[in-house]
Ligand SMILES: Nc1nc2c(ncn2[C@@H]2O[C@H](COP(=O)(O)OP(=O)(O)OP(=O)(O)O)[C@@H](O)[C@H]2O)c(=O)[nH]1
């Protein structure tokens with residue numbers, strides 16, 4: 001059981017937030033499937049994805065919640081902030097309004113996550129240079145002011161997508177290493193892999209009936 | 215039935231799942247990579263999970279930090295073979311009535327096989343992701359119309375036109391189907407369809423739109439006629455129509471792709487009602503057990519004889535023709551051939567005579583010739 005691809009040391013939980021249509025679901029899809037989804041429908045509630053990555057020789061499973069940008073789902077999506085180790089906050093470089101809303105997203109993120117949550121700013125759709133509406137320097141300044149790490153990405157070409165997810169994980173891992181993230185605290189969004197003692201034969205192990213041999 | 219109690223129950227069920235799947239889910243999924251198996255959930259578990267996702271609450275339980283909803287979503291988003299087994303009536307002493315539950319498979323993005331038993335399929339939602347991945351669908355005791363599974367309000371018109379691009383096998387046996395409705399047209403990749411043990415009286419006209427369908431099991435239905443099936447079934451190689459009330463096989467006389475035909479336990483009473491299929495060039499297995507035609511004198515040789523020189527390649531009722539049967543058929547075919555040859559020679563001779571008569575009459579001048587006027591009258 002400890003062999004195979006699911007042999008990892010930690011689970012990190014992420015959420016992806018930002019206005020509707022900025023490309024949150026496409027970023028997730030690009031990261032987990034390495035494909036661009038051109039005709040992605042609006043997210044209803046939440047979507048979910050996982051991938052196993054490696055940071056400093058440690059395997060880490062990312063559990064990623066992709067939230068709906070539409071206002072009507074705000075109550076539900078807000079509830080997913082808690083227990084996130086990383087928050088990817090996304091705007092669309094071709095739509096200034098999505099950038100202007102960042103301060104309100106950031107307020108939510110700061111209020112609803114724990115102090116150690118790594119917040120990463122992504123300016124998506126960097127492939128659409130001709131339609132650019134937000135200069136890189138401006139967003140970079142905003143990120144610096146607020147202590148956020150920042151990258152421009154393209155879910156379409158895949159540019160920087162991998163880096164954004166991995167860099168966030170590196171920061172979280174660093175926080176574990178230097179002790180600023182307490183693994184015993186609740187809601188850190190980091191779970192050390194549970195060690196399961198092999199279930200002794202005969203006893204009704206929980207979940208046994210979940211398996212079925214037909 | 216107070217909503218609070220129901221919500222408590224939803225939490226209890228999902229927390230329990232999340233704890234167990236957090237501990238064991240990865241191990242199970244890894245093991246099932248090597249030896250594929252179904253993982254079984256009850257409708258109430260999947261219903262509770264579906265409802266839990268709608269609640270505006272953190273993914274981690276207040277009371278139990280290892281009960282993280284992410285574990286359940288994680289498992290469901292990776293599981294390949296899923297079984298949903300309901301039961302009739304009430305679930306435990308629950309506040310939740312099983313039959314009224316709706317559940318969503320929206321997060322099951324990697325399903326290869328889905329098996330549903332004893333749960334009304336019209337209550338299964340969120341199936342649009344399954345269109346890409348699903349290869350095998352088994353539904354028993356759970357539907358009275360095929361469209362109840364495939365046609366959902368949530369789907370847009372464009373979705374309907376999208377086909378189930380991977381679904382190769384559908385087993386809808388043991389249901390209450392009365393027809394094979396139009397919704398099956400979207401199963402463009404379907405190779406095997408089992409609709410045995412239903413209430414079908416005909417096959418409708420939709421199966422001809424399934425270009426890859428080659429295996430069709432219609433056993434134990436109420437079908438009385440196969441009339442027109444050669445046109446309605448494209449490339450079927452295995453056809454099972456056992457346990458119906460079919461009186462004649464004429465309708466499949468031109469189903470040229472047919473290799474295996476099980477027509478046992480029908481109302482095929484005479485040799486004539488069967489031998490239409492003698493022309494099928496690929497037929498190798500024919501089962502007529504449980505039909506009255508088997509009581510007819512020389513039943514086996516007369517049926518096999520219909521296949522003429524291919525008679526030796528056909529297995530009838532589980533047995534190929536034995537040496538004696540083959541001899542008899544060979545003799546009969548030889549006699550038949552001799553007879554045909556004689557007829558041909560006779561015919562040729564007659565034509566030759568006629569030609570010379572015509573020649574003579576033409577030489578004599580048509581008006582005066584008794585033969586000529588005879589011919590003109592024809
Ligand atoms: N050119 C380009 N288009 C993109 C990119 N990322 C996303 N899109 C397009 O932008 C649209 C919206 O993308 P989604 O990923 O659905 O946006 P979302 O943020 O998940 O939206 P909600 O679910 O409504 O919150 C889609 O039509 C995508 O094809 C990108 O990097 N480049």
Ligand SMILES: [Mg+2]
Nearest residue numbers: 024025042043
């Ligand atoms: Mg989305």
